Amino acid sequence: MTRDRALRRLAVRLLAGGCAGALASALLALAVPAVHAATPSAAASSAAASSGATTVSGRGEFKEMRFTVSQTRNLSSQAVTVSWTGGTPTTYAGSQFNTDFVQIMQCWGDDDRSVPGNPGPPRTQCQFGASPTTSRGSWPGNGYDDTRSVTYSADPSSYGMDDRYGAGRPFGQGEVPFRAVDGTTITTGTQNNPLFSYNTTNEIDFGHTGADGTGREFFEVQTRNEAPQLGCGTPVRHPDGTVTGRPCWLVIVPQGHLDLDGQPYADRTQVNAGSPVSSTNWRNRIAVRLDFNPVGAACALGAKERDTTGSELVSDAMSSWQSKLCDTGTVYGYTTLGDADARSRLAEKGDSLVFTSRALGTATGTSPPPDKVAYAPVALTGLVIGFTIERQPRSDAPPAVRGTAGTRVDSLDLTPRLVAKLLTESYGNSPWGAVRTTTSGGTSGRVAAKGYAWAAGNPPGLLSDPEFIRYNPEFAHLTVAENPSTDTDLVTALGHTDAARQLWRWLFADRQTRQFLKGQPDEWGMRVNPYFSVDPDLNPTGTAFADDRDDFPKSDPWKTIPPGSSDATVEQSMTDFHPYVDDLHSGALHTRRADQLWKSNWDPLASPPAWKSPGPQTVGRRFMLTVTDAASAARFGLQTARLRNAAGEFTAPARATLLASAAKAVRQDGVLHTDPATKVPGGYPLTLIVQAAARPAELDAAARRDYAALLRYAAGAGQRPGDAPGDLPRGYAPMPQPLRAEALRTATALADWRPAPSPGSAGPTGPTSGTGPTGPAVGTTVGGSTGGAPGGEAGGGPAADPTSPPTRAPGSGGPGSPSPVPPTAGSAPAAAPVAAGISPADPGGALRYAVPIGAAVGLLAALAAPLAGGARPTAVRLPLRVALPGGRSVTLVPRIPLPTWLRRLRLPGRPGRRPPTA
Structure with missing residues (x-):
């Protein structure tokens, strides 16, 4: 065989192999689905479309106003933003809202046909009018504009006049009744009715319009769980078997600048604006339909249920996933439980799946279970400092500041030491x-109780702390009511959680904070x-405050009898000044409502008599901060503080900052x-990765399969951001591909797990491995190869379909091969970093490797072809065709003539060319 022919054949083989490799890579690309293939802009557009953001116009004297509701579909118990433009700036009479403000409420029912072109509910079915009945001295309403009280007029033309209610009553005074969804009707005493109160209503009595004609309010949307009288979100089953939530309405009533007589206000010192539910004001109402997710997943009756418990950080995600997972035929129950308690339950019983951020047996005084524990990342989120703060300018503030x-x-910057000052009271x-x-002799001084001289020398609150002003200079011109419920308090939840531990770790990692806590x-x-x-030595208890905490203690034993109290035996303690909330979700909700928790009102009629909260803070003067989770903060529209990380940067809890921190996560005890x-x-310093944990040896095969299905969904479709049932709610960052791949491997290992054969038994056919009490882990460890980072080079190949079991390589499970075994504590390096390839902006996917791998495989095949058949390989002849059924064929590579220069090429040693000399 001549060298020319050999060269030509080699060139043909290279070309054919490359083409075949490219074809194989294309097929591989089709077989490997891309997770979140949509571009960020496309994803944002999809999210906006699914949320149903709506803009509507005013009418009459408000026709220039435009109102935008940020979300109208797939609603649950949450907050939506209501913003407006084109308004007239609000004016005040003293501290009361006088003219041009906005009122918002939630209603139920069908169109009342009172406003042509804008369907909306009857005014009798709107939750409004539960303003306070006592202590109204500083309240910004006049007793009409924030109630259901109206004045009858047969031909009303003025604000607050009514054409129906009050007729025949003294002075025509009446009330617009409220009718609940179950038919209960309240006709009198509506301001203090048994169905909704000042402490539970979501109505916005006063929405401020700024000097530029714009305004914004965060409106708390309530489901039937929070407002049974409205029934919003009650499951409705349709003839085709689908289930939707009962819709409701968001109603906006703008108030203008006319008096009750229909003329412009003549006396600006008092407010005469009438009730928004009077027939005259109601003609200006703007209604926006609200579509709710069904409240309570409407799974088929009789479906089997699998229990899950644990970290509240996954609560919103599980609430979304549960309803979608009904299609699997399994109901996944979920109960919030403190992380430590959840781990203890799993270690003792092992018959469920728990969510946690730490491995079993790592806490002081605990030990891991004797068998293996499978861990899978399911959610990436964070702990946040959420707040509701309204500007209260000082009297000497510049005019521009007074106008705010x-x-x-919208923004706060907090250092670890500032947060520590709040948490340590x-x-x-x-x-x-x-x-x-x-005050004595015309001079004032501060006198401290015994043992509290330190308090007299400290700033009264956050707004008088020079460190806070250094990082938040606008507060130098603002003031706040000085009491325990404002700038001295950080609302926290009762109990022991990994989230609280993460916050304390952040505080103690900061040198300034450590020195401050030392004294x-x-x-x-x-x-x-x-x-x-x-x-x-400094602590009066004689014991050091522990630096490894997972709770928020109220360590100060201070008690006092409030000034002016008629009962000298009635004391208040620190838990009256700074009460706990039940959980992170409650902290976010109370802060959204500005529901001051300070128990300042004594109720002698309670059983037993007790101190009680006076309710929400006055509009325009709200100041509350809380420790909550990112999902709850996003759900209720809380602003969140930027926290200083170890790199010295102030960062907010956003997708990019959570992913940046996750990229530097380390593995400890398998988690x-x-x-x-x-x-x-x-990076965001309070980022947390929530893990699902299970003990395969304590679960039967059906339970393992069900929990594996949950993990596959959580790592697949459950990472798609959105508001629809099954989506990943706001406040979570979609996990990067390595974490999803790890969760999928854990799911496969869990589903395929088989117990190790007992000593002396032959066991099943083929080699097996398992997780007996003392059996070693054999085969692939869950979360990547032993010693490897999740999704890294040692962690295996591309991820498979995130909603179905991944394809297993030989030897990775299945009949006749070792079963993948979940890791136990200590099965991975103590500080193995997560794959360095995680990009915060663009999480890696397997698809990007398909084409280069396929082309490389084709090239190698072409190069190896001459060696495959011994000394005389079979030539590849073109065109290259593949036979199909029915006698047909398809051409993969056509006949390609070699160029003249290649055919004329002479190799060294070829006759006609002088061989090279030595």
Whole structure:
């Protein structure tokens, strides 16, 4: 065979192999689905479309106004943004809203046909009018504009006049009744009715319009769980078998600048605006339909149920996933349980799946179970400081600042030390009454109770702390009501959680904060409350405040009798000044409502008599902060503070910052952790990865399959952001591909797990491995190859379909091969970093490797062809065809003539060319 012919054949083989490789890569690309293939802009457009953001116009004198509701579909118990433009700036009579403000309420029912062109509900079916009945001295309403009270007029033409209610009553005074969805009707005493009250209503009595004609309010949408009288979201089953939630309405009533007589206000010192549900005001109402997800997943009756418990951080995600997973025929129950309690339950019983952020047996005083534990990442989220703050300018503030009165603050920057000051009750007004101001001889001074001299020397609250002003300079011109429910308090939840532990780890990782907790004053002389000092010599208890906490203790034992109390035996304690909430969700909801928790009102008629909260703070003067989770903050529209990370940056809890921190997570005892002490540029310090944990040996085969299906959904379709049932709610970042791949491997390992054969038994046919009490882990460990990072080079190949079991390589499970075995504590390196290839902006996917791998495979095949058949390989002849059924064929590679220059090429040693000399 001549060298020319050999060269030509080699070129043909290379070309044919490359083409075949390209074809194989295309087929591989089709076989590997892309997760979240949509571009960010497309995803954002899809999310906006699914949310049903709606803009509507006003009418009459408000025809220039445009109102936008941020979400009208797939609603649950949450907050939506109502914003407007084209309005007239609000004016005040003293502290009361006088002219040109906006009122918002939620209603139920069919169109009442009162406003042509704008369907909406009857005014009798709207939740409004539960303003306070006492202590209205500083309240910004006049007793009509925030109630259901109206004045009868047979031919009404003025605000607050009515053509029906009040007729025949003294002075024509009446009330618009409220009718509940079950038919219950309240005709009198509507301001203090048994169905909804000042503490539970979601109505917005006063929405401020700024100098530029714009305004914005966060409206709390309520389902039947929060407002049974409205029934919104009640499951409705249709003839085709589909289930939807009962719709409701969001109704906006703009108030203008006319008096009750229909003329412009003549007396600007008092407010005469009437009720929004009067027939005259109701003609200006704008109604927007609200579509709810069914409340309570309407799974088929009799379906089997699998129990899940654990971290509240996954609560919103599970609430979304549960309804979609009904299609699998399994009901996945979920109960929030403290992380430590959930781990203890799993270690003791092992018959369920729990959500946690730490491995079993890692907490002090605990030990791991004797068998293996499978871990799978399911959610990426974070702990946040949420707030509702409205600007209250000081009297000496510049005119531009005074013009911002009542508007919301959107951004705060908090250092670890500032958060520590709030959590340790170290501000002067935190132990309320321990420091009193006295006046003698025309001079004022501060007198501290015994043991509280430290409080007298500290700033009264956050707004008087120079450190806070340094990072938030606009507050130098603002003020706040000085009491325990405003700038001295950080609302926290009762109980032990991994989220609380993460926050304390962030605090103790900061050098300034550690020094402050040891008792060293800050640059301005502020000292820690000694009951929280980590120095036992400084702490009055004689014991150091622990640095490895997973709760938010109220360590200060301060008690006092409030000034002016007629009962000297009635004391208030720190838990009256700074009460706990039940959970992170409740903290977000109370903060959204600005429901001050300070129990300042004594109720002698309660059983037993007790201190009670007076209810929400006054509109325009709200100031509340809380520790909550990112999902709850997003759900209720809370602003969230930017926190200083270990790299010295202030970062907010956003998708990019959560992913940046997740990219630097380390594996400890088989579970991925994010460390607030790690310097992660652009990372959010309170990022948390929630893991699902199960003990395969304690579950039967059916339970393992069901839990595996949950994990596959959570790692697949459950990572698609959106508001529809089954989507990933706001406040979570879609997990990067390596974490999803790890969850899918765990799902496969869980479903395929088989117990190890007992000693001396032959066992099933073929080699097996298992997770007996003492059996070693054989085969692939869940979450990547032993010693490898999840999704890294040692972690296996491309991910398979995220909604179905991934294809298993030989030897990775299935009949006749070792079963993948979940890892136990200590089965992975103590600090193995997550794959460095995680990109915060563009999580990696298997699809990007298909074409280069396929082409490389084809090239190798072509190069190896001459060696495959011995000394005389079979030539590849073109055209290259593949036979199809029916006698047909398809051409893969056509006949390709070689160029003249290649045919004329002579190799060294070819006759006609002189061989090279030595």
